[in-house]
Amino acid sequence: MNHIFGWSIAFLIFATLLNVAMANGEGRDQAITRLLVPTLFGISLLVFWEGLVRGLNVPGVILPAPTAIWERFLASTSILRQDFIQTFVKGALSGYVMGAAAAFVVALLVDRSDFLRRGLLPVGNFMAALPIIGVAPILVMWFGFDWQSKAAVVVVMVFFPILVNTVEGLRATDRMQRDLMHTYAASYWQSLLKLRLPAAMPFIFNGLKVATTLALIGAIVAEFFGSPIRGMGFRISTEVGRLSLDMVWAEILVAAIAGSAFYGFVAVIERHVTFWHPSQRRGR
Amino acid sequence: MDPRMKTDSPVAAARAETASPIVIAARKLDLTFQTNDGPVLALRDVNLTVNRGDFVSFIGPSGCGKTTFLRVVGALEHPTGGEITVNGMTPDEARRARAYGYVFQAAGLYPWRTIAKNIKLPLEIMGYSKDDQERQVERVLKLVDLEGFGNKFPWQLSGGMQQRASIARALAFDADILLMDEPFGALDEIVRDHLNEQLLALWARTGKTIGFVTHSIPEAVYLSTRIVVMSPRPGRITDVIESTLPRERPLEIRDTPEFLAIAHRVREGLRAGHAYDE
Amino acid sequence: MTSELRPDAAPARHPTPAGSRMLPILRSVVPVFVVLAAIAALWYTALVPMNIRESLTQAERAGAVVDPPNAIERRDANAIGLVLKNPAYIADTLRQDRPRLPGPDQVWRELWATTGAMVLEGKGLSKRSLLYHAWVTLSATVLGFAIGTVGGIALAVGIVHSRVMNMAIMPWAIASQTIPILAIAPMIIVVLNSIGVTGLLPKALISAYLCFFPVTVGMVKGLRSPDAMQLDLLHTYGASRAQTFWKLRWPSSMPYFFTSMKIGMAAALVGAIVGEMPTGAVRGLGARLLAGSYYGQTVQIWSALFAAALLAAVLVGIIGALQTVTLKRMGMSQ
Numbered sequence: 006m007n008h009i010f011g012w013s014i015a016f017l018i019f020a021t022l023l024n025v026a027m028a029n030g031e032g033r034d035q036a037i038t039r040l041l042v043p044t045l046f047g048i049s050l051l052v053f054w055e056g057l058v059r060g061l062n063v064p065g066v067i068l069p070a071p072t073a074i075w076e077r078f079l080a081s082t083s084i085l086r087q088d089f090i091q092t093f094v095k096g097a098l099s100g101y102v103m104g105a106a107a108a109f110v111v112a113l114l115v116d117r118s119d120f121l122r123r124g125l126l127p128v129g130n131f132m133a134a135l136p137i138i139g140v141a142p143i144l145v146m147w148f149g150f151d152w153q154s155k156a157a158v159v160v161v162m163v164f165f166p167i168l169v170n171t172v173e174g175l176r177a178t179d180r181m182q183r184d185l186m187h188t189y190a191a192s193y194w195q196s197l198l199k200l201r202l203p204a205a206m207p208f209i210f211n212g213l214k215v216a217t218t219l220a221l222i223g224a225i226v227a228e229f230f231g232s233p234i235r236g237m238g239f240r241i242s243t244e245v246g247r248l249s250l251d252m253v254w255a256e257i258l259v260a261a262i263a264g265s266a267f268y269g270f271v272a273v274i275e276r277h278v279t280f281w282h283p284s285q286r287r288g289r
Numbered sequence: 290m291d292p293r294m295k296t297d298s299p300v301a302a303a304r305a306e307t308a309s310p311i312v313i314a315a316r317k318l319d320l321t322f323q324t325n326d327g328p329v330l331a332l333r334d335v336n337l338t339v340n341r342g343d344f345v346s347f348i349g350p351s352g353c354g355k356t357t358f359l360r361v362v363g364a365l366e367h368p369t370g371g372e373i374t375v376n377g378m379t380p381d382e383a384r385r386a387r388a389y390g391y392v393f394q395a396a397g398l399y400p401w402r403t404i405a406k407n408i409k410l411p412l413e414i415m416g417y418s419k420d421d422q423e424r425q426v427e428r429v430l431k432l433v434d435l436e437g438f439g440n441k442f443p444w445q446l447s448g449g450m451q452q453r454a455s456i457a458r459a460l461a462f463d464a465d466i467l468l469m470d471e472p473f474g475a476l477d478e479i480v481r482d483h484l485n486e487q488l489l490a491l492w493a494r495t496g497k498t499i500g501f502v503t504h505s506i507p508e509a510v511y512l513s514t515r516i517v518v519m520s521p522r523p524g525r526i527t528d529v530i531e532s533t534l535p536r537e538r539p540l541e542i543r544d545t546p547e548f549l550a551i552a553h554r555v556r557e558g559l560r561a562g563h564a565y566d567e
Numbered sequence: 568m569t570s571e572l573r574p575d576a577a578p579a580r581h582p583t584p585a586g587s588r589m590l591p592i593l594r595s596v597v598p599v600f601v602v603l604a605a606i607a608a609l610w611y612t613a614l615v616p617m618n619i620r621e622s623l624t625q626a627e628r629a630g631a632v633v634d635p636p637n638a639i640e641r642r643d644a645n646a647i648g649l650v651l652k653n654p655a656y657i658a659d660t661l662r663q664d665r666p667r668l669p670g671p672d673q674v675w676r677e678l679w680a681t682t683g684a685m686v687l688e689g690k691g692l693s694k695r696s697l698l699y700h701a702w703v704t705l706s707a708t709v710l711g712f713a714i715g716t717v718g719g720i721a722l723a724v725g726i727v728h729s730r731v732m733n734m735a736i737m738p739w740a741i742a743s744q745t746i747p748i749l750a751i752a753p754m755i756i757v758v759l760n761s762i763g764v765t766g767l768l769p770k771a772l773i774s775a776y777l778c779f780f781p782v783t784v785g786m787v788k789g790l791r792s793p794d795a796m797q798l799d800l801l802h803t804y805g806a807s808r809a810q811t812f813w814k815l816r817w818p819s820s821m822p823y824f825f826t827s828m829k830i831g832m833a834a835a836l837v838g839a840i841v842g843e844m845p846t847g848a849v850r851g852l853g854a855r856l857l858a859g860s861y862y863g864q865t866v867q868i869w870s871a872l873f874a875a876a877l878l879a880a881v882l883v884g885i886i887g888a889l890q891t892v893t894l895k896r897m898g899m900s901q
Contacts, residue, residue: 021731028731039734046735067758124598128606134829135879136837139852139872142860147667181393184365188391190384191414199410203401221747229753229844230860237750245753248761253754261746268745281400281442 013056020049069251077251078258084240085259092237093263095152096224100159104220105213108164112171113197126172133165141227150231158227163216167209174208175201207282210275217267221260312376312466312498313339313362319370320357320524330523331357332368337517337526341465344492344499346509347517348555354524355502355517356470362500363391363468375466387415389466390459394474396451398443398458405430405439408458415462429457432491449480453487460495467499474504482540485511489538506559510534510552511543518558528558607671611661616646617668618660623649625663626656669866677870694850701874703851704839707767708882711774712835716828718775719782726783727790727816728808737787743780749773752841770842770851777838778831785830789823790816821897825890832882840875852878 024042032038051071057063058070065073078085115121141158148154178201186196228238237256244252279285318335321328332354339345347355360366361373364380375383383389390411398407405426412422430436433453443451452472459467473481485508492499503509509516510532518528532551534542542548620641623633634652635641641649650657661670669677681697692699722740726733752773759769793815801811843853852875859868 024735025731028734033730033734042731042734043736043738047739067762120598121602122598123595124600124602127595127599128602131880134833134883135876136833136840138837139840139856139875142856142868143865143872146860146863146865179397181395181397182399185391185393185397186414187365188363188384188389189411189414190387195414199414200399203399206401218745218747222749225747225750226841226844229841230857241750242753245757248757250754250758253751257751257754260750264746265742279401281444283444286444 007060010056010060013053013060016056017049017053020045020052066248066250069254073251074254074258078255081252081255084235085255087235088237088240088256089259089263091152091233091235092155092224092228093221093267096155096227096236097159097220097267099152100156100224101163101216101220103156104160104163105167105216107160108167108212109171109209112168112175115168115172116175122172126169129165129169129172133169137162137165138223138226141223142230145227145230150233152236155224155227155232155236159220159223162219162223166215166219167212170208170212170215171205174205177208178204206279207275207284210271210279213271214268214275217271218264221264221267225260310340310342311338312341312343313337313373313500315358315361315371315373317371318358318361318368318373320354320361320366320368332361333523333525335371335524335526337529339498339500339515341498342496343515344501344513345515345517346501346503346513347519348503348506348509349519349559350521352521352524353519354521355519357524358519359468359470359500359502363389365391387411387462388464389468390462390464392452392456392459392467392469392472394471396443396448396455398451398454400442400444403440403442404435404446404454407443407454408439408461411458411462417462425461425463429460432460432494433457434487447480449476449484452476453484456488456491460491465497467497469499470502471504472501473508481508486540488512493536506552506555507543510548510555511538511540516551516555518555520559520561527561528554530554530558610668610671614666614668614670615657615660616650618663618666619646619649619653619656621663621665621667622656622659623653626659665863665865667865669869673866674869674873677866678873681870682874697852697855697870697874700850700852700855700871701878704836704843704853704875705878705882707770707839707842707851708774708832708835708878710767711771711776711838712778712832714771715775715778715835716782716831719779719827719831720786722779722783723786723790724812726787728812740780740783740787744784748777748780749838749841752838752844756842770839773842774835774838777834781834782827782831785823785827786820789820789827792823793819818897821893821899822890825886825893828886829883829890832886833879836875836879836882 024045027033027038027042030038054068055070055072058068058073069077115125138158140161141154144157144161145154148157182200182204183196186200191199225238225241228236229242232239237260240256241253244250244256276285315335315337318332319330320332322331335354335358347358349355357366361368362375362380364384373380376386376388378386378388398404399410402410408426408429409422412425417425426439430439433456435450435453435457438446438450438454443454446454452475456469456472459469473484476484488499489512501509501512514532514536516530516532517526518530519525520527530551533547534551623641624638627633627636627638633641633656635644660666662673663669666673678697681695685693685696686698690696692702722732722736726737726740755773755776756769759765759772790812797815797819798811801815806814839851840853840856843851844857849858852871855871856868859865859871
C-alpha cells in the first residue's frame with residue numbers, strides 16, 4: 006500500500022479517535038466542541054479523499070483531488086461568476102421571487118373561500134409531490150434558451166410548496182384567537198394583518214426554505230434541456246462530456262455555497278420575523 | 290372625532306332609552322347544537338337578568354352550558370330560541386358597539402407582540418389615537434399590577450402574569466361588561482387566590498358588570514354577588530343564589546360560617562343537578 | 568359526563584352554509600373535482616392562443632387566406648387578436664401534430680396509444696411502449712429508494728445511539744439538504760460508466776443519494792420523539808438499549824418513518840428521471856422527455872410527464888396506504 010494513502014488513513018483514524026474523545030469528554034456540551042467535531046470530521050474526509058486520489062493514482066477523469074478542484078476553482082473564477090449570475094441570479098432568484106409572490110397571492114385568495122381551499126389544497130399537495138422538474142423541456146420550448154425559461158421552471162417548482170404552506174399557515178390560528186377578534190368586531194383585513202398573517206409566518210417560512218433548494222435545482226436542471234453557452238447546468242453537462250471533472254466539481258462547489266447561503270439568508274430573515282416562535286426563542 | 294365617543298354612544302343611547310339597571314336579560318333562551326350524534330340541548334329555557342354592577346358567577350359541571358351562555362352573551366354563539374338583550378340591544382349589536390371585554394380560558398396573548406402591544410390590539414382595531422392607546426395601556430397595566438412589564442413578551446412571563454395581561458387587554462377599551470370564561474382555571478391555587486383578590490379590588494374600583502364562569506365553588510362564592518347554578522342535559526339553570534356577603538371581602542372571609550353556608554347551598558344545588566342526571 | 572359542551576368539543580356544530588347536508592366524502596371530492604375541471608377549462612382556453620400561429624401558418628400553406636396574410640406580421644401580432652380575427656381556425660388549434668400546447672385529450676390519446684393499446688396488441692413491453700420506459704424508471708427508483716432508505720435508517724440509528732456520530736455527522740446531514748445535490752447526477756452517470764458500471768445501478772445510486780439524507784434527518788427526529796418521561800420509565804425497568812429501541816424508539820418513530828419514506832420516494836423518482844437525461848440515454852421516462860424536447864414532440868413530452876406524475880402518485884399512494892394501515896393498527900392514527 007502506498008504511503009500517502011496510508012498516512013491519510015492514519016489521519017482519518019486519528020481524527021475519529023480525537024472526535025470520540027471530544028464528544029465524550031469534559032467539554033462536550035460547549036459550543037466550541039460542537040463546532041470542532043463536525044469540522045474535524047469534514048477535514049478528515051477531505052484528507053482521506055486527497056490521500057486516496059494521490060496515493061492510489063486515481064485518474065482525474067474519475068475523481069479529482071480536493072486540491073485540484075480548489076486550484077481549478079481559483080483559476081476559473083470569472084467563468085464561475087458568469088455561470089453563477091446566469092443560473093442563480095437571473096434564473097433561480099428571479100423565479101423564486103415571482104413564484105413566491107404568486108403563491109402568496111393565490112393563497113390569500115384561496116383562503117377567502119372554504120370551497121376553493123378544500124378543492125385546491127389536495128391538488129396542491131399532489132402537485133408538490135410530483136417530479137415537476139419534468140416541465141423543464143416544455144418551458145424551455147416556450148420561453149427560449151435564455152434565463153427566462155429557467156425562471157419559469159423555478160416559478161412552477163416553488164409555487165406549490167409555498168402555496169400549500171401559506172394556506173395551512175393562514176388556518177393555523179386557534180379558535181380562541183379568532184373569537185377574540187370577533188368580540189372586537191375586527192374586519193377581515195384587520196384580523197388578517199394583526200392575527201392570521203403573523204401566526205402564519207412560521208409556516209410560510211417553512212415553504213420559503215424548502216423552495217430555496219428547489220429553485221437552484223430547477224434552474225440547474227432546466228439548463229440540461231438547452232441554454233446559452235453559460236450557466237451552471239450548461240457547464241456541468243458540457244464539462245462532464247469533456248471529462249474535465251475538476252471543473253464540474255468546482256461548479257458543484259459554487260452550487261453548494263450558493264445553496265447553503267441562500268437557505269441561510271432566508272433562515273436569518275425567518276429568525277427576525279418569527280423570533281417569538283418556540284423553535285426560535287433561545288437566547289431571548 | 291374621538292373614536293371612543295363613536296363606540297360609546299350606542300351603549301349610552303341604549304342605556305338612556307331603557308333607563309333601567311338591567312344589563313343582560315335572557316328570556317326562555319334555547320340553544321340546540323346539531324352534532325353528528327344528533328341534536329344536543331346546550332341551553333333550555335334559560336331565564337336570567339343581570340343588573341349593572343353585579344358580579345355573577347356561573348357554576349356547574351362540564352356540559353351544563355355555562356360557557357355556552359357566556360358565549361351567547363358575547364355573540365359568539367347564536368340562540369335557537371328565546372330572547373336575549375345586552376344593554377337593551379341584541380348581543381351582536383352590543384358586540385359591534387364594543388360593549389364588553391371577553392377573557393378566555395387561556396390568556397391567548399399574541400407571542401409576537403409585547404404585553405403593551407397586546408393590550409393595544411383592541412385599541413388599534415377600534416381606531417383609538419396613539420396617545421389614547423398609550424394612556425390606556427398605562428392605566429390598565431396599573432390596574433392589574435403589571436407596571437414595568439409592558440415591554441416583555443408574553444412567553445417571558447409566568448402563567449398568572451399572562452392571564453392578568455389578558456384581563457388588562459379586556460379592560461383597555463373601557464367596556465362596562467366583563468365576560469370571563471374560567472379565566473383562572475389553568476392556574477395553581479395560590480396564584481388563583483391572589484388573582485381573585487385582585488379581581489374583587491378591580492371590580493370595586495371600576496364598578497363593571499362581570500359574568501364569570503368557573504368550576505370552583507369557593508371561587509364562585511368568594512367573588513360573586515349572585516351565583517347561578519347550572520346542570521347538564523339539557524343545559525339549564527337550577528338555582529340562583531344571592532350572596533349575603535358584604536362587598537368588602539378579605540380572603541379570610543372564606544372561613545366564616547356565612548361563607549360556608551352559601552358554599553353548602555351551591556353544593557346542594559350541584560348535587561340536585563347530578564341526581565337528575567343519574 | 569360524555570358530551571363536553573366546550574366550543575372545541577363537538578365538531579361540525581356550526582351550520583355551514585354550503586354543503587352542510589352533503590355526505591362527508593362528497594364534501595371533499597366535489598371541490599377537488601371542480602378545481603380539476605377549472606384547470607382543464609383553463610388549459611383548453613390557453614391552448615387556442617398558444618397554437619393559433621401554427622394553425623394559421625399551416626392553413627396558409629394549404630392555400631387558405633388568413634388575416635393578416637403575412638407570416639412576419641402574424642409573428643408580431645397579439646395571439647388573442649389573431650384568434651379573434653380568424654375564429655374559423657380555432658378548431659384547428661385543438662388537433663395539431665406538434666402543438667406548442669397539446670390538449671388534455673391529445674395527451675390522453677397518446678398515453679393510451681403507448682400503453683393500453685400496445686398491451687392489447689401484445690406489445691406491452693416493446694421499446695416503443697411507455698410502459699416499458701416507466702418500468703425502467705420505476706426499477707431504478709425502487710432500487711435506489713431501497714438502498715437510500717435502508718442506509719438512511721441505519722445512519723439515523725447510529726446518530727441516535729452514538730454521541731460522536733451525532734456531533735460529527737448530523738450538521739453535515741442537515742446542511743446537505745440545502746445543497747442542490749441533483750446537479751451531480753450527470754457526473755455520477757459518466758464516472759460510473761467510465762469505470763464499467765452501467766445500466767440500472769448508476770441511476771439507482773443517484774436516487775439513493777437523493778433520498779438518503781431526508782430519510783436520515785426524518786428518522787433521527789422520529790427516533791428521538793419519545794419524551795423524557797417515556798424514556799425514564801424504561802430506564803426504571805432497567806431496559807437495555809436494544810429493548811428501549813424496539814419497544815419505544817422504533818414504534819414512536821413510525822409517523823416520521825412514513826413521512827420520510829414519502830419524501831424519499833418522491834426524491835428517488837426525480838433522481839431516476841434526471842439520471843436518465845444527461846447521457847443521451849434511450850430508455851426511461853427521463854429519456855422520453857429529453858428525446859421529445861430534441862425532436863419537438865410535445866405530445867410525447869406531455870405524455871411522459873403525465874406518466875411520471877402517475878408513477879409518483881402511485882408510489883407515494885402505496886406508502887400512504889401502508890401508513891394508514893400501520894398507524895391504525897398501532898393505534899396512532901388520529
